[in-house]
Amino acid sequence: MSPDRPPRWWTRSVYGRALHDERRALVGWSIGIAATIILELALYPTVRNNDMSKLIDSYPDSVKQLFGLADFATGTGYVRAELFSFVLPLMVVLFGVLWGSDAIAGEEDRGTLDLVLANPITRRRVVVEKAAAVTTGLAVVCVAMAAALVVGDAAFSVGVPVARLAAASLMTFVLAVTFAFVGLALGAATGHRGAARGLGAALAVAAYLLSALAPLASWLGPWRRLSPWYHALGVDPLGTGIALDHLALLCLVVAFLVAAAATTFDRRDLAV
Amino acid sequence: MTVLEVDDVSKHYRTGAGIDDVSLAVAEGEVFGFLGPNGAGKSTTIRLIMDLIRPDAGRIRVLGRDVHREGRAARRHLGYLPGELALFEQLTGGQVIDHLAALRPANEGGARVPELAERLHLDLGRPIKELSRGNKQKVGLIQAFMGTPMLIILDEPTSGLDPLMQREVRSLMEEAAARGAAVFLSSHVLSEVSEVAHRVAIIRSGRLVATETVDGLRSRAIRRVEVRTADPIPPDVFASVPGTTLVSVSGTHASVDVTGPMDPIVKALAHHEVIDLVAGEPDLEDIFLGFYEGQRKGPDDVA
Numbered sequence: 001m002s003p004d005r006p007p008r009w010w011t012r013s014v015y016g017r018a019l020h021d022e023r024r025a026l027v028g029w030s031i032g033i034a035a036t037i038i039l040e041l042a043l044y045p046t047v048r049n050n051d052m053s054k055l056i057d058s059y060p061d062s063v064k065q066l067f068g069l070a071d072f073a074t075g076t077g078y079v080r081a082e083l084f085s086f087v088l089p090l091m092v093v094l095f096g097v098l099w100g101s102d103a104i105a106g107e108e109d110r111g112t113l114d115l116v117l118a119n120p121i122t123r124r125r126v127v128v129e130k131a132a133a134v135t136t137g138l139a140v141v142c143v144a145m146a147a148a149l150v151v152g153d154a155a156f157s158v159g160v161p162v163a164r165l166a167a168a169s170l171m172t173f174v175l176a177v178t179f180a181f182v183g184l185a186l187g188a189a190t191g192h193r194g195a196a197r198g199l200g201a202a203l204a205v206a207a208y209l210l211s212a213l214a215p216l217a218s219w220l221g222p223w224r225r226l227s228p229w230y231h232a233l234g235v236d237p238l239g240t241g242i243a244l245d246h247l248a249l250l251c252l253v254v255a256f257l258v259a260a261a262a263t264t265f266d267r268r269d270l271a272v
Numbered sequence: 273m274t275v276l277e278v279d280d281v282s283k284h285y286r287t288g289a290g291i292d293d294v295s296l297a298v299a300e301g302e303v304f305g306f307l308g309p310n311g312a313g314k315s316t317t318i319r320l321i322m323d324l325i326r327p328d329a330g331r332i333r334v335l336g337r338d339v340h341r342e343g344r345a346a347r348r349h350l351g352y353l354p355g356e357l358a359l360f361e362q363l364t365g366g367q368v369i370d371h372l373a374a375l376r377p378a379n380e381g382g383a384r385v386p387e388l389a390e391r392l393h394l395d396l397g398r399p400i401k402e403l404s405r406g407n408k409q410k411v412g413l414i415q416a417f418m419g420t421p422m423l424i425i426l427d428e429p430t431s432g433l434d435p436l437m438q439r440e441v442r443s444l445m446e447e448a449a450a451r452g453a454a455v456f457l458s459s460h461v462l463s464e465v466s467e468v469a470h471r472v473a474i475i476r477s478g479r480l481v482a483t484e485t486v487d488g489l490r491s492r493a494i495r496r497v498e499v500r501t502a503d504p505i506p507p508d509v510f511a512s513v514p515g516t517t518l519v520s521v522s523g524t525h526a527s528v529d530v531t532g533p534m535d536p537i538v539k540a541l542a543h544h545e546v547i548d549l550v551a552g553e554p555d556l557e558d559i560f561l562g563f564y565e566g567q568r569k570g571p572d573d574v575a
Contacts, residue, residue, distance in 0.1 A: 007370035007382075011363075017371055021362060111358025115415070118322055118352040119375035120344040269325035272315075272356070 014116060014126055018133035022099060029095045030141050033088065034148035040082050041152030047072055075158035079149075079165075080238045086208070088145060089172045089233060093204050096138055096180030101196035103130040104261070105187030108271055117270070127188055127262040134180050142173035160238070168238040174250045175232035179204045181257035189264035191271045204229075228253065273300045274336075275423050275454035276321065281330030283316055291316050291478040293330070298423075298454045303445055305469030305486075306458040307560065313478040314458045315355045318427050321456075322352060334423055348378045351416035355427030355458070357408060359400045365389075365411045366396035372415045379419035388414045391440055405432040417444050424448055425456045430464055442468050462560045474563045481563050492531060493559040496552040499526045502545035513540045 010016035019026075072078050104127065107113045116126060146169035153160050183200035187193055207227040211234045214224035224230045231246040276298040284290040291313040298304040308314050319325045321332055323339045323346075332339045337346035359368050373382050389396050394410040403411070409432045416424055424445075430438040445455045445468050459465050465472055466486050473483040482489070496519070499505070505526045510516045513536045519527040524547075530537055534551065541549075 007374065008367065011367050011370040012374040014375070017360070017363075021360075110361075111354075111356055112360055114319075114322070114324060114354045114356075114358070115352075115372060116375065117324060118347065118350065118354075119372065120347045120350075120378065121375055122344060270319070272319075 014121070014129040015133045015136075018103065018130050019136060022133075022137055025095070025099070026137050026140055029091070030144035033091055033141060033145050036087065036091070037083060037145065037148040038152050040087075041079075041149075041156045041158055044075065044078055044156050044158050047078065075153070075160045076164070076239055079153075079158060079160050079168075080236070083149075084168050084172065084233055084238055085212075089175055089229070090208070092138065092141055092145070092172055092176040093179045094201065095141060096134065096176040097183040097200040097204060098197060099134050099137065100180035100183030101187045101193055101200050103134060103184050103187065104265060105191050105193035105196050108187075108191050109193050113270060123266045124262040127184070127265055128258065131181065131184060131258045131261070134184065135177055138173055138176045138180060142169050142176070145169050145172070164238050164241060167242045168233070170242065171232040171237045171247070174247065174254070175228055177254055178228045178232075178250055178257070179207075181254055181261065185257045185261040185264070188261035189268070191268070274298070275300055275302075275334065276304075276456060277333045278317070278321065279331050279333075281317070281320060281327045281332060283320055283325065283327050289313070289316070289478070291320075291475070294475070294478075294480055295330075296473050296480065296483060298456055300422075300454055301449050301452050302471065303449050303455040303457060303469045305465030305472035306456060306475065307460070307462060307465055307472055308475035309460055312475045314460075314475060315427055316478075317475070318355070318425055318456075318458060321425060323347075348376075349420070349422040351379075351418070351421035351424040353412045353416040353424075353426045353429055357412040359408055359411055361401040362399070364397055364399050365394060365403065365407075365414075368400060368411055369396065369415050369418065373418060376419065379421060382418070384418050385414060388417055388444075391444075392437060406434070406437070409433060410437070413441060413444070417448065420451075421448075421453060423454050423456065425458075427458045428460070429457065430459075430461075438464070474560070476563060489559065491533070494529050494531050497528050497530050497534075497537060498548070498550045498552075499528070499541065499546065500524055500548040501526075501541070502547055505544065509544075510537065510540060513537055 008020075010020040072081065104113070107116070113126075117123065146166055149160075149165040149169065150162055152158065153162070153165060179200060182203055183196050186199055187196035190196060207229045210220065211224050211227040211229035214220040214227075214230070224234065227234070228250060231250050235243045235246050237243070274297050276296075278294055278296045281294045282290070282292050284292075289311070294313070294317055296304070306314055306317070316325070320327050321334070321339060323343050326340065334346040334350065339346045360371070363371070369385055370382075373379070373385070385396075392410040392413060394407060394414065396411075398407075400408060400411065409429075413429060416426060416429075426445075430441050433441065445457065449455055457465060457469060466489075469486055471483065471485050472489060474481050484492075501524050504523050505521055507518075507521050509521075509526070510518050510528055515531040515533075516537060517529040519529055521527070528537065530551070
């Protein structure tokens with residue numbers, strides 16, 4: 001307590017402090033993602049006007065499928081292939097997994113969780129506030145992403161409707177929250193940040209591969225429904241808008257993950 | 273009123289460490305010392321009280337509330353200084369304290385902070401990562417004592433502090449007890465506890481080996497008694513006297529170690545003309561080490 005001024009707003013809750021702790025990371029990831037978007041979109045006029053499309057047409061279908069290379073002739077095809085097939089969601093998901101796995105397990109590892117839990121606050125409450133902070137932070141990054149997409153789209157005449165850019169950004173956000181909470185739940189259940197981070201990232205990549213490769217192998221087809229990546233971006237929100245049933249399913253998964261994190265964390269001993 | 277009740281609590285780890293059937297109670301206005309060597313189970317007991325870990329058996333209540341099932345209510349009026357203090361490195365001392373005060377709204381935390389910072393000579397504006405170990409400890413102490421906690425749990429509170437600050441911390445404990453709070457003071461240093469605590473529990477290898485008042489403990493300490501008589505003392509004069517160990521006897525002079533009351537030795541000397549009788553100060557350190565090593569078994573021993 002500083003005698004001469006009131007406490008900062010973010011000191012008043014676990015939620016506020018969690019956001020404050022990550023403020024520099026939030027700015028950094030937002031700038032990095034926005035810069036990536038602007039750079040990709042700035043290249044679009046060049047790509048559209050040369051023979052790149054023909055080159056890509058000559059690639060085997062499997063390669064095109066894996067990397068989402070498709071019709072660069074339209075702005076939507078370009079943005080889908082260059083940004084939403086892999087690069088943007090991977091960046092946001094990675095940020096989410098890193099933060100989510102640190103949210104409980106990282107603070108436990110640093111030993112500061114003891115002081116937090118010595119207060120009249122339940123462990124469930126701490127998990128929920130941390131989850132809310134991660135969600136807010138990912139929303140900030142995804143709003144920066146959507147803003148860069150809208151600005152770049154207009155500046156370089158890419159021609160993707162704003163509503164579709166917003167739809168794809170929203171689904172990327174939900175995807176990132178999903179994997180952030182996978183990391184959160186693993187960290188809350190085990191207390192091991194490194195394991196939560198590694199396993200969370202591996203699950204995210206595996207889910208991506210499952211969604212991306214399923215169209216290539218018919219036996220994989222039914223399994224892609226297990227991949228959050230499929231429900232978020234595999235159903236092409238950029239081309240067709242938001243699919244409410246898939247969005248609802250992901251929201252259920254997110255709610256389940258928070259409940260699992262809170263329950264497992266509530267039951268176990270804290271590490272020394 | 274009983275502020276802290278620990279009833280038959282056990283916690284076992286696969287490594288063999290842990291605590292066994294620990295029971296203790298701390299009353300309002302009492303400073304309760306919790307003594308034991310490192311690794312005896314002091315921090316395990318405290319982490320159980322804080323509900324950071326869960327017991328295998330037994331129950332713990334703070335102000336009548338179960339620390340697990342009614343954890344929020346139990347921790348409403350509680351101050352806690354962890355033994356392995358870890359603070360939010362990125363924040364300033366003041367921000368750490370603001371944050372913890374906000375999480376403890378019923379405790380009216382902010383009110384005493386400037387006073388405590390002044391008494392402990394701490395600049396709250398500096399980031400934690402720039403503070404020395406002693407100054408970090410002061411931040412931990414301020415957040416434990418701020419407001420009006422009814423139970424203050426301190427795990428090795430003066431580690432890293434200079435003697436002047438140690439004395440200040442002792443006053444803080446005394447003041448807290450004077451206004452009715454219970455202070456649970458864990459330490460491996462006897463002098464830190466004996467000067468301020470009313471009662472002490474001694475823990476060794478996970479078991480309480482004694483719980484008594486500091487005065488009681490003192491009465492059980494070994495005292496060296498020097499006796500000078502007019503006539504030569506027979507070597508077997510103390511042989512049948514309980515609680516004595518003869519150190520040396522030569523002519524009219526005897527030296528004997530006495531545990532407990534002085535009465536038996538006085539009675540044994542009644543038939544002699546005693547010229548001089550000097551009893552040394554009780555050596556608490558000695559009895560304390562005795563409990564540690566398990567060599568001297570007293571009536572309260574359960575081990």
